[in-house]
Amino acid sequence: MTDRMLMTGNEAVALGAYHAGVVFASAYPGTPSTEILEEFARLEGVYAEWAPNEKVALEAAVGACLGGVRSLVAMKHVGLNVAADPWFTLPYIGVSGGILIVDADDPGMHSSQNEQDNRYYAKAAKVPMLEPSDSQEAYDLTREAYRLSELFDTPVMLRMTTRVCHSRSIVGPREPERVEPVPYVKDEVKRVMIPGHARLRHPVMVERLGLLEEESNEFPYQRAERLPGDAVVITSGIAYQYVREAFPGVSVLKLTMTNPLPRRLIREFCGGFKDIYVVEELEPYLEEAVAAMGFFPVGKEKVPRVGELNVDLVRSAFRELAGAEGARDEPPAEREDLPELPARPPILCAGCPHRGIMYTLARLKAIISGDIGCYTLSVLPPLSAHDCQVCMGASITMAHGLEKALELTGAAAGEDGAAKNRVVAVIGDSTFFHSGVTGLMEMAYNDGRFTVVILDNRTTAMTGFQHHPGTGFTLQERETGTVDIEMLARSLGIESVRVVDPYNLEECRRVLTEEMNRDAPSVVISRRPCVLRIRGEWGTPYTVSPEECTDCGVCLGLGCPALVEREGNVVILPDACTGCGICAQVCPAEAIVK
Amino acid sequence: MKGNAGTGEDGPWGTRSVMLTGVGGHGTILAANLLARVLMGHGYDVKTSEVHGMAQRGGSVISMVRFGESVASPLIPRGEAEAVLATELLEALRTLDYLRAGGRMIVSGARVDPLTVLQGASVYPQGAAELLLRLSPDNVVVDAPGIAAEAGDARAANTVLLGILSVTLPVGCEEWVATMEEVVPPRALEANRNAFLAGREIASG
Numbered sequence: 001m002t003d004r005m006l007m008t009g010n011e012a013v014a015l016g017a018y019h020a021g022v023v024f025a026s027a028y029p030g031t032p033s034t035e036i037l038e039e040f041a042r043l044e045g046v047y048a049e050w051a052p053n054e055k056v057a058l059e060a061a062v063g064a065c066l067g068g069v070r071s072l073v074a075m076k077h078v079g080l081n082v083a084a085d086p087w088f089t090l091p092y093i094g095v096s097g098g099i100l101i102v103d104a105d106d107p108g109m110h111s112s113q114n115e116q117d118n119r120y121y122a123k124a125a126k127v128p129m130l131e132p133s134d135s136q137e138a139y140d141l142t143r144e145a146y147r148l149s150e151l152f153d154t155p156v157m158l159r160m161t162t163r164v165c166h167s168r169s170i171v172g173p174r175e176p177e178r179v180e181p182v183p184y185v186k187d188e189v190k191r192v193m194i195p196g197h198a199r200l201r202h203p204v205m206v207e208r209l210g211l212l213e214e215e216s217n218e219f220p221y222q223r224a225e226r227l228p229g230d231a232v233v234i235t236s237g238i239a240y241q242y243v244r245e246a247f248p249g250v251s252v253l254k255l256t257m258t259n260p261l262p263r264r265l266i267r268e269f270c271g272g273f274k275d276i277y278v279v280e281e282l283e284p285y286l287e288e289a290v291a292a293m294g295f296f297p298v299g300k301e302k303v304p305r306v307g308e309l310n311v312d313l314v315r316s317a318f319r320e321l322a323g324a325e326g327a328r329d330e331p332p333a334e335r336e337d338l339p340e341l342p343a344r345p346p347i348l349c350a351g352c353p354h355r356g357i358m359y360t361l362a363r364l365k366a367i368i369s370g371d372i373g374c375y376t377l378s379v380l381p382p383l384s385a386h387d388c389q390v391c392m393g394a395s396i397t398m399a400h401g402l403e404k405a406l407e408l409t410g411a412a413a414g415e416d417g418a419a420k421n422r423v424v425a426v427i428g429d430s431t432f433f434h435s436g437v438t439g440l441m442e443m444a445y446n447d448g449r450f451t452v453v454i455l456d457n458r459t460t461a462m463t464g465f466q467h468h469p470g471t472g473f474t475l476q477e478r479e480t481g482t483v484d485i486e487m488l489a490r491s492l493g494i495e496s497v498r499v500v501d502p503y504n505l506e507e508c509r510r511v512l513t514e515e516m517n518r519d520a521p522s523v524v525i526s527r528r529p530c531v532l533r534i535r536g537e538w539g540t541p542y543t544v545s546p547e548e549c550t551d552c553g554v555c556l557g558l559g560c561p562a563l564v565e566r567e568g569n570v571v572i573l574p575d576a577c578t579g580c581g582i583c584a585q586v587c588p589a590e591a592i593v594k
Numbered sequence: 595m596k597g598n599a600g601t602g603e604d605g606p607w608g609t610r611s612v613m614l615t616g617v618g619g620h621g622t623i624l625a626a627n628l629l630a631r632v633l634m635g636h637g638y639d640v641k642t643s644e645v646h647g648m649a650q651r652g653g654s655v656i657s658m659v660r661f662g663e664s665v666a667s668p669l670i671p672r673g674e675a676e677a678v679l680a681t682e683l684l685e686a687l688r689t690l691d692y693l694r695a696g697g698r699m700i701v702s703g704a705r706v707d708p709l710t711v712l713q714g715a716s717v718y719p720q721g722a723a724e725l726l727l728r729l730s731p732d733n734v735v736v737d738a739p740g741i742a743a744e745a746g747d748a749r750a751a752n753t754v755l756l757g758i759l760s761v762t763l764p765v766g767c768e769e770w771v772a773t774m775e776e777v778v779p780p781r782a783l784e785a786n787r788n789a790f791l792a793g794r795e796i797a798s799g
Contacts, residue, residue: 001643004634006627006634006640006642008628123640134641134668163643163668163669164646167640167641167642167643167644167668168627168630168640168641168668169639169640169641169642169665170634170639170640195728238668241666241667241668242666242667242669244666244667245609245666245667296730310669310671311667311669311671312671312672315671338687338690338719338725339717339719340716340717340719341684341687341688341719342684342710342711342716342717342718342719343708343710344617344640344652344653344654344684344685344708345653345708346618346652346653347652347653347709349652368794381715383711441728482743537713556712556713558713559709559713560711561652561712563712564707564712565713565714567714
């Protein structure tokens with residue numbers, strides 16, 4: 001085990017868990033955490049699965065832990081919202097085999113709908129939390145987490161951020177541990193949380209927190225780097241790396257176990273300094289704790305509370321600390337005016353099956369309650385085909401409330417036709433399995449009369465094509481049963497369930513019009529595999545016949561990257577076109593041909 | 595927006611930085627990984643950074659590679675990259691803020707229009723290649739996909755750029771080829787090796 005490897009933080013967690021003897025892992029994909037399970041699943045002798053959602057994943061891992069093995073769960077920050085129910089009670093029952101919950105926050109929202117700081121979840125649930133600042137620490141702390149978990153009878157959180165998950169650095173792995181499974185014993189007072197039992201367990205958690213704080217004071221990965229000078233910077237996670245680079249001459253207290261915080265260590269180390277600074281991403285989690293200890297730290301009044309940090313931001317927050325060695329003066333000098341550079345936002349791919357259905361819904365002036373997935377990109381012009389979106393699964397439930405409100409307020413008989421008839425929920429297949437099913441039950445049970453469009457592209461596309469309960473395969477590529485969405489919807493009492501081909505715009509228009517006008521709940525499944533998954537099956541590219549083209553621009557309203565305006569003429573890029581043909585269907589001059 | 599001329603210094607502990615940029619699907623992340631592996635093999639501490647996720651849907655892709663005795667931040671501070679490798683002209687212009695004084699742009703002259711340009715809502719910057727060449731005599735703009743195609747596979751365009759970069763790094767040609775054998779899939783190895791050598795020849799020629 002002497003080979004040093006260049007690994008992402010996610011790969012390092014997977015390897016660390018493997019070397020800690022973990023044999024069970026469960027997760028739902030979510031950037032930036034997805035690769036942890038993908039990497040782990042490839043290792044020999046382990047069981048790894050995609051669960052339908054994060055709550056399910058955590059609960060399955062709790063079961064495995066009670067069964068005596070070490071288990072791993074990984075999720076993005078908002079995934080922990082879904083898993084919050086077991087998250088808060090698992091610490092009451094404790095563990096048998098060790099359990100680690102990897103939480104991946106996304107400061108800067110590279111691929112998320114918010115940038116919540118999940119360190120507060122650890123504090124709120126009295127769960128010990130470790131924060132790595134590079135891949136070596138991700139590896140080491142993953143292994144350390146299982147020691148803590150079993151020693152203190154508690155779940156442990158490893159709190160990562162996008163930059164730790166997705167940056168690569170060198171890892172020197174150590175000898176793998178040999179772990180014996182813990183024999184199963186029945187212990188209902190500890191594991192069945194009726195109020196009488198929970199009342200016995202909560203004081204145990206409080207006592208445990210005290211013991212954990214002692215551990216935190218002595219934890220070898222807390223790093224106190226003393227240098228000459230009156231100033232000290234308290235930091236954690238990736239921010240430590242920025243501090244180290246921005247202020248190479250300044251003392252640093254790098255906290256690695258950040259719940260419970262090592263208050264004795266902080267007091268002893270920081271007591272000798274005149275100026276205390278705190279550099280942390282997102283919320284003033286450390287800063288408030290240090291202030292509560294009677295210190296007067298400077299932090300969020302200078303360091304941005306939103307977005308991701310970097311060396312430049314840290315340096316300009318506390319220029320007085322930069323010193324000669326790390327000093328960079330003002331931001332680099334200006335050299336020459338550049339033209340305005342057009343942005344390059346992510347877009348729906350050429351041939352994306354979501355395009356036809358979203359285009360049709362926008363043309364029908366639907367009020368579109370959207371969800372989390374590639375299709376959310378249709379909110380951007382020219383499609384502009386989303387009205388609202390909050391979180392996984394909320395498309396259906398929000399549509400339900402929206403439709404009821406429009407009915408209650410009488411907007412149902414609005415001037416542009418029945419407004420309530422225009423409410424449509426749009427949700428992808430993987431998101432539907434994640435948390436759309438209960439919403440569908442809400443609609444069926446409570447007499448919702450809107451239409452749910454399920455965009456069934458047979459994969460979890462946004463996060464990189466993971467299997468889900470509708471694909472017929474598991475994470476480890478074992479064949480398995482397939483959820484039948486039509487039968488599922490019918491079993492809930494929804495009578496009208498129809499399937500359309502999103503490459504057939506006329507069919508989409510006709511079926512959606514009928515279903516939106518139906519005074520009953522309805523489901524329309526738009527079914528086509530993700531075009532990136534079937535590269536070998538792309539059709540013949542279309543071309544624009546210059547004689548027929550009137551340059552009306554209707555086709556450009558599809559927002560397809562294969563359709564290009566060049567010197568006043570529309571052309572189709574043959575390498576990009578997948579032959580889906582929806583542009584040919586919208587062209588009024590019939591100028592788009594094979 | 596303004597271009598800049600950084601301070602001409604490396605980071606602390608002599609950390610050096612190379613940035614790679616392009617558009618989703620250009621193999622930017624693979625190229626960064628190859629560069630990082632070569633540097634690690636040579637004995638440097640190495641860190642790289644990239645963002646996954648939305649980048650797969652045709653967005654801008656940036657990879658950062660930092661190396662030296664001991665690297666702290668995986669992100670390159672502005673004005674500290676000694677070289678930027680870009681597989682697309684607009685993306686090259688976008689990274690100018692990261693280039694340090696005396697740094698080099700090594701750019702493939704390819705143009706990929708963003709959707710707003712495709713639809714006529716915004717304008718692709720005219721004369722991007724000329725502008726890059728005017729900024730510094732060390733900047734290079736080449737037809738990387740064309741050169742790569744001659745070497746066996748147009749998709750090895752990034753490897754041409756790595757070949758051009760390689761002459762300014764203290765790593766021998768054999769080390770590059772040996773690492774390619776570890777990192778590049780066997781079927782793409784020949785084309786990548788040839789693309790790398792073609793780039794190296796451009797740089798030395």
